[in-house]
Amino acid sequence: xxxxxxxxKSTDTVKVSTAEATPxxxxxxxxxxxxxxxGSALALIGTFLAWTWTEEFPGNLxxxxxxxxxxxxxxxxxxxxxxxxxxxxxxRGLGWLTPGGKNSPxxxxxxxxxxxxxxxxxxxSQELGGLVNLxxxxxxxxxxxxxxxxxxLGLPVDQPYGAGEAAPNLWGRIRHSLTAPDPGRAKELPSWxxxxxxxxxxxxxxxxxAYGIGTEYSELFIGFLIVAAFGFTAVTRAGLLKRLSALxxxxxxxxxxxxxxxxxCFPFTQSNDQFALIGANILxxxxxxxGLNVVVGLAGLLDLGYVAxxxxxxxxxxxxxxxxASTIGVKFPFWAAVLTGAAASLIFGVVIGAPTLRLRGDYxxxxxxGFGEIFRIxxxxxxxxxxxxxxxxxxxIPQIPDxxxxxxxxxxxHDVLGHELTRSAxxxxxxxxxxxxVVMVFRRSAESxxxxxxVAIREDETAAxxxxxxxxxxxxxxxxxxxxxxxxxxxxxxxxxxxxTPEQYEFAGPVPPNSAFLLAAVILGxxxxxxxxxxxxxxxxxIPAKLQFMAEYQLLLxxxxxxxxxxxxxxxxxxxxxxxxxxxxxxxxxVPEDKPLPEGATGVAxxxx
Amino acid sequence: MTTTTSAPTTTTVLDASGVTMRFGGLTAVRDVxxxxxxxxxxxxxxxxxxxxxxxxxxxTGLYVPTEGKVAYKGTVLPPKPHLVTQxxxxxxxxxxxxxxxxxxLENVLVGRHTRTKEGLWSALLRLxxxxxxxxxxxxxxxxxxxxxxxxxxxxxxxxxxxxxxxxKLEIARALASEPGLLLLDxxxxxxxxxxxxxxxxxxxxIRDQGIAVLVIEHDIRFIMNLCDRVAVLVQGEKxxxxxAEVVQADERVIAAYLGTPFEGAPGAAEAxxxxxxxxxxxxxxxxxxx
Numbered sequence: 012x013x014x015x016x017x018x019x020k021s022t023d024t025v026k027v028s029t030a031e032a033t034p035x036x037x038x039x040x041x042x043x044x045x046x047x048x049x050g051s052a053l054a055l056i057g058t059f060l061a062w063t064w065t066e067e068f069p070g071n072l073x074x075x076x077x078x079x080x081x082x083x084x085x086x087x088x089x090x091x092x093x094x095x096x097x098x099x100x101x102x103r104g105l106g107w108l109t110p111g112g113k114n115s116p117x118x119x120x121x122x123x124x125x126x127x128x129x130x131x132x133x134x135x136s137q138e139l140g141g142l143v144n145l146x147x148x149x150x151x152x153x154x155x156x157x158x159x160x161x162x163x164l165g166l167p168v169d170q171p172y173g174a175g176e177a178a179p180n181l182w183g184r185i186r187h188s189l190t191a192p193d194p195g196r197a198k199e200l201p202s203w204x205x206x207x208x209x210x211x212x213x214x215x216x217x218x219x220x221a222y223g224i225g226t227e228y229s230e231l232f233i234g235f236l237i238v239a240a241f242g243f244t245a246v247t248r249a250g251l252l253k254r255l256s257a258l259x260x261x262x263x264x265x266x267x268x269x270x271x272x273x274x275x276c277f278p279f280t281q282s283n284d285q286f287a288l289i290g291a292n293i294l295x296x297x298x299x300x301x302g303l304n305v306v307v308g309l310a311g312l313l314d315l316g317y318v319a320x321x322x323x324x325x326x327x328x329x330x331x332x333x334x335x336a337s338t339i340g341v342k343f344p345f346w347a348a349v350l351t352g353a354a355a356s357l358i359f360g361v362v363i364g365a366p367t368l369r370l371r372g373d374y375x376x377x378x379x380x381g382f383g384e385i386f387r388i389x390x391x392x393x394x395x396x397x398x399x400x401x402x403x404x405x406x407x408i409p410q411i412p413d414x415x416x417x418x419x420x421x422x423x424x425h426d427v428l429g430h431e432l433t434r435s436a437x438x439x440x441x442x443x444x445x446x447x448x449v450v451m452v453f454r455r456s457a458e459s460x461x462x463x464x465x466v467a468i469r470e471d472e473t474a475a476x477x478x479x480x481x482x483x484x485x486x487x488x489x490x491x492x493x494x495x496x497x498x499x500x501x502x503x504x505x506x507x508x509x510x511x512t513p514e515q516y517e518f519a520g521p522v523p524p525n526s527a528f529l530l531a532a533v534i535l536g537x538x539x540x541x542x543x544x545x546x547x548x549x550x551x552x553x554i555p556a557k558l559q560f561m562a563e564y565q566l567l568l569x570x571x572x573x574x575x576x577x578x579x580x581x582x583x584x585x586x587x588x589x590x591x592x593x594x595x596x597x598x599x600x601x602v603p604e605d606k607p608l609p610e611g612a613t614g615v616a617x618x619x620x
Numbered sequence: 621m622t623t624t625t626s627a628p629t630t631t632t633v634l635d636a637s638g639v640t641m642r643f644g645g646l647t648a649v650r651d652v653x654x655x656x657x658x659x660x661x662x663x664x665x666x667x668x669x670x671x672x673x674x675x676x677x678x679x680t681g682l683y684v685p686t687e688g689k690v691a692y693k694g695t696v697l698p699p700k701p702h703l704v705t706q707x708x709x710x711x712x713x714x715x716x717x718x719x720x721x722x723x724x725l726e727n728v729l730v731g732r733h734t735r736t737k738e739g740l741w742s743a744l745l746r747l748x749x750x751x752x753x754x755x756x757x758x759x760x761x762x763x764x765x766x767x768x769x770x771x772x773x774x775x776x777x778x779x780x781x782x783x784x785x786x787x788k789l790e791i792a793r794a795l796a797s798e799p800g801l802l803l804l805d806x807x808x809x810x811x812x813x814x815x816x817x818x819x820x821x822x823x824x825x826i827r828d829q830g831i832a833v834l835v836i837e838h839d840i841r842f843i844m845n846l847c848d849r850v851a852v853l854v855q856g857e858k859x860x861x862x863x864a865e866v867v868q869a870d871e872r873v874i875a876a877y878l879g880t881p882f883e884g885a886p887g888a889a890e891a892x893x894x895x896x897x898x899x900x901x902x903x904x905x906x907x908x909x910x
Contacts, residue, residue: 452744459743459754460729460736467719467730474717477680479705479734479797488740 035184038165044099047117047166050159051092054124057155058082058089060148063135068144069228072135075148081131084234085152088124091242092159095120095249099166111250112191114166119189119248121163123241125156127234134230164188194250205258210269212255217273221280223553224289232557267450274443278436279428288435288507289556294442295504296524297548298449300532301541302496307530308539309457310489311469312368313376315518316383318526320494322516323359324352324501326390329408329511330401336408338401345416349502356498357491359386364490368483371472383518383526390513407512414441414506421506438507445503449496450541456492457539465489466539521565523552531569535576537583546584630657631693633801633832634709638688639678641671641856648674650856651688654834656801661823661833663847663864665840667876671856672836673714676803679834680704680711693800706734710799712790714806714836720779724770724789727778728761731796761796768792768822784815791822795831802826804835808842820846844868852876 034043062072062082070080078086095117098105109116132149136142169191200208219239226232246252259266281287303317331351333342343351367378394404402408413422413434421437432440456462464485467475476482505511514520519527528551536547555565576583634656641649649671656662666672677683679690684699691697692707710731719727736757742750765771768788773781778789787807794802804823808816816839823846827833837843843850844864851861854876860867867873 455744455746456740459740459750460733460738460757461740461743463722463726463730464733466722466726470719470721471717473682473701474713474719475730476701477682477705477711477713477717478731478793479702480730481702492740 033184034167035164035181035188036161038162040167043162043165043167044096046162047096047121047159048093048162050155050157050162051089051096051121051124053155054085054089054128054152054159055093055155057148057150057152058086060151061146062131062149062152063139063144063146065139065144068135068138068230070231072131072149073146080231081127081134081234082152084231084238085124085128085131085156088120088127088238088242089152089155089159091245092117092120092124092163095245096163108251109249110194110254112169112248114163115169115189115191116245116249117166118160118163119241119245121156121159123238123245125160126237126241128152128156130234130237131230189244189248191248191250194253202262206262206265208255209258209262209266212259213266213269213273217276217280220549221277223557224286225281225283226557229558229560236554271443271447274446275440278432278439279430281436282431284433284435287433287439289552291435291439291442291507293549293552294439294446295500295507296529296532296552297545298442298446298500299497299524300529300536300544300548301446301449301453302493302500303529304533304538304540304544305453305456305465305496306489306493307533308544309462309469310465310486312486312489313372313379313530314490314493315376315380315526315530316363316386317379317493317497317529318516318518318524319363319383319386320356320360320497321501321504321524322386322390322511322513323356323494324498325505325511325515326402326408326501327352327355327498328502328505329411332408332411332505334408334411336403336406336410338403345414349499352502352505353495353498356501357495360491360494361487364487364494368486368490380518380526383516387513387516390516402513405513407510407515408505409510411505411509411511414438416441435507438503442500442503442507445499446545449499452492452496453541461485461488519566521555521562523548523555531573535573535583537585540583540585543583543585550584630659632656633658633660633693634679634834635691635694636675636679636688637691639675639685639690640687641674641678641683642686648856649678649685649853652853652856652858654851654858654861656832656834658800658832659827659830660849661827661835661847663843663850664834664836664853665838665843665850665867666853670853672853673805674856675853676711676805676836679803680709702734705797705799708798708800709803710794710797710801711803712787712794712805712807714809716783716786716790718778718786718789718793720777722778723775724765724778724781725758725761725774727789727793728764728796729757731793732757732761734797764792764795767795767825784811784818787811787819788822791826795826799831801832801834804833804837806836806838808837808839816842840868 036043038046058078059076061075064073066073070082072080072082094105094108098108099113099117128149132142132145132153135144135149168188170187223232223235223239226235277290278287281290299317299321302320303314306312306314306317328348328351330337330339331341331343331348333340363379363382367375367382370378389398390402391405392398393401394406396404413420415421419425421441422434424431424433425437426432457465464475464480467478467480468482468485472482508515515522517525519525523529523532532547532551533544534547535543535551536545537543551569555562561568632655634654636652636654639649639652639654640647652675654662654664654675664672664675674683678685678688681697681699681701681704689696692704692709695707697704697707697709719730722730736753738747738750738753741747762771762774765774768791770781770785770788770792773785778786781789791802791804791807807823808819811819820842823833823835835843835846837846847864849862850864850867852859852867852870852873854872859872859876860870862870
């Protein structure tokens with residue numbers, strides 16, 4: 012059977028052949044879609060009823076007519092499912108929702124609803140002791156989610172199997188049913204509309220991020236992760252993300268502006284100092300990860316001791332901060348402290364880099380790992396006992412005073428636009444400025460002669476030197492630049508955390524940033540991209556901070572997650588085009604359209620080509 | 621014949637004298653002298669393992685020759701690849717070494733590295749000269765892509781190009797460093813006859829721009845069409861050098877390629893024996909005919 016589904020007005024209709032690729036559950040098309048719509052509507056209605064009888068379960072799910080906590084997540088998920096499913100009916104005005112896949116977004120959204128509702132029901136009965144604690148509302152939503160999932164599994168598959176491929180087994184069929192074709196070219200919109208869409212996209216992004224940080228108990232955060240992960244994948248499969256990234260690629264400066272505007276808005280969405288502090292710490296982590304991305308992502312130098320540069324910056328800033336525990340006892344103004352921190356890191360980077368950068372690959376990784384540890388141990392030993400007293404050894408340098416910039420004390424709350432900005436929010440905004448600087452440095456250096464030389468060295472060092480690139484000098488430059496960027500972040504970190512101690516700068520530990528987590532953030536997010544390390548750092552900081560109960564298993568889970576990631580998405584969450592091609596060799600290459608040759612441009616070799 | 625006489629004022633571009641390369645006990649290249657004059661295409665041939673690529677690596681600074689020196693336009697080259705390229709010698713590789721995950725245009729832009737000066741500060745602060753230099757580089761790179769016939773594929777990733785075009789891109793990338801001498805290591809390996817013809821024309825066009833070319837090749841017909849002069853390397857030693865026709869007819873070259881023991885090598889006595897036996901056999905068959 013061949014169904015014809017009307018696509019976006021801008022593209023032609025696409026024939027989805029279901030003769031080869033059968034749905035997981037064989038249902039008539041109309042029945043499957045009907046079930047999905049009915050199921051998600053039922054799940055939606057269920058969220059307005061009480062799910063449990065007592066307020067002992069966090070989030071107060073006892074109120075009828077006013078969804079709260081986990082109910083909101085189910086509500087959002089089922090609305091998303093409903094919209095995608097209705098878009099498949101070809102309802103006017105909804106077609107723009109699914110320019111790419113038609114049915115796989117429905118399935119993914121339905122999975123998200125089922126996952127979060129099922130998790131909520133499980134958590135309620137686990138914590139309150141038995142299924143008996145579930146009120147009818149939970150059952151309504153749960154059954155609705157299940158019905159929607161069954162319906163979605165019965166929807167036709169978006170992509171036929173490749174020519175000559177045998178029908179795979181069940182697992183293969185499930186995986187296949189989650190794939191979707193790429194959206195066609197979007198209709199030209201006026202540029203103000205495109206900019207508005209970008210702004211809207213970032214607005215949604217900010218809201219989701221702020222919601223994630225603001226989740227007050229781990230059940231809600233897990234539910235949030237389930238809905239966010241499935242929802243994000245659904246939106247990707249629907250082709251909306253491709254559309255959005257086409258727009259952001261077109262208006263790059265607008266996009267950067269919108270991203271920072273959204274980031275500036277973040278502290279105004281938080282009234283709780285604790286959450287603003289998480290935001291500030293994420294920014295520190297992300298900034299350092301972005302600095303590491305210069306070294307690892309662009310120049311391809313595997314640095315396992317990168318956190319030492321953050322430490323050098325932080326120690327330098329702490330020593331000149333005017334802290335009573337500082338052995339120098341001077342107080343520099345902030346700008347001088349920043350320069351001191353960055354310069355100290357730069358020098359340290361050059362001193363370490365000069366001998367080690369003659370090594371390649373694994374050898375470099377091992378040596379940098381060693382130097383990272385040497386830094387920490389040295390800071391421990393400069394305690395007046397086993398060495399000169401510079402850093403107070405394991406006590407570190409406590410009582411670092413708050414910054415005061417142009418008479419603006421960052422340590423006390425300020426009222427801005429009727430919203431009280433707490434201490435952490437102040438530091439968040441200061442750190443955001445540094446992040447912006449690092450983003451700019453990364454972007455500008457990547458798009459220059461130097462950046463191209465770095466990528467060339469990463470790709471093939473021998474060929475790069477044969478092209479006239481002084482490999483050692485450029486690698487040292489990357490190392491030094493990366494080090495000073497980390498040093499910059501370190502100067503702020505010293506003030507945010509009040510004190511610097513050697514064990515903040517380990518190779519691996521429970522609290523990011525440390526070298527292992529920094530590298531993981533870069534790889535998880537996507538090497539060589541700007542947004543990748545930011546996303547990776549946010550996830551790697553948020554998940555351990557929100558899920559305190561699994562602190563003991565944190566490194567185990569982290570390892571498992573990394574392995575799964577390397578198996579299924581080796582290019583990272585945010586892939587640049589190069590990496591995507593590198594890791595997923597598909598038959599169809601992502602090649603741009605050939606440019607028509609200008610008239611008269613007759614290459615010599617074309618005669619025989 | 622397609623070969624033309626070289627420019628009236630010939631200067632020596634490359635002067636390698638007494639280049640010897642030993643790896644432990646193995647002498648890969650022994651006391652090789654080679655000169656290349658401006659406007660010349662010189663071929664370097666020899667059986668597999670003769671040391672041709674090793675000799676190239678000695679010329680371009682990838683290897684530090686054990687003995688001997690390499691001079692470019694009268695100045696002795698330091699054995700550092702990037703300095704050699706800066707001096708004006710560019711090369712391609714036998715096994716294609718493009719920056720696979722960069723676009724075609726970016727590959728050529730990397731080749732411009734030594735001819736541009738913009739450093740990190742210029743890039744970070746976007747100093748006035750930056751945009752201008754970048755645009756000039758881009759324009760020059762596009763010119764080279766048009767010259768090699770790759771302009772339409774400027775935005776493709778290098779890895780996605782078909783084999784023949786990857787070879788061309790390597791040449792375009794090497795030309796981007798504005799060399800006075802281009803070293804080509806088996807530029808037509810694995811090409812079909814049409815592609816080989818195209819490569820030939822490309823190399824002539826490069827020579828016509830005033831760039832001397834030294835080319836390693838196995839395809840004898842290609843070498844005969846192309847080169848003004850051919851040097852033959854066998855077991856690390858240059859055994860003969862001269863115009864293509866002379867080299868082609870040289871007994872030692874034929875011996876080296878066909879595997880017959882050459883004069884002075886062990887086994888000469890056996891060869892003489894075989895020859896004698898053959899002569900005898902021939903005379904007997906001749907006798908039979910009568």
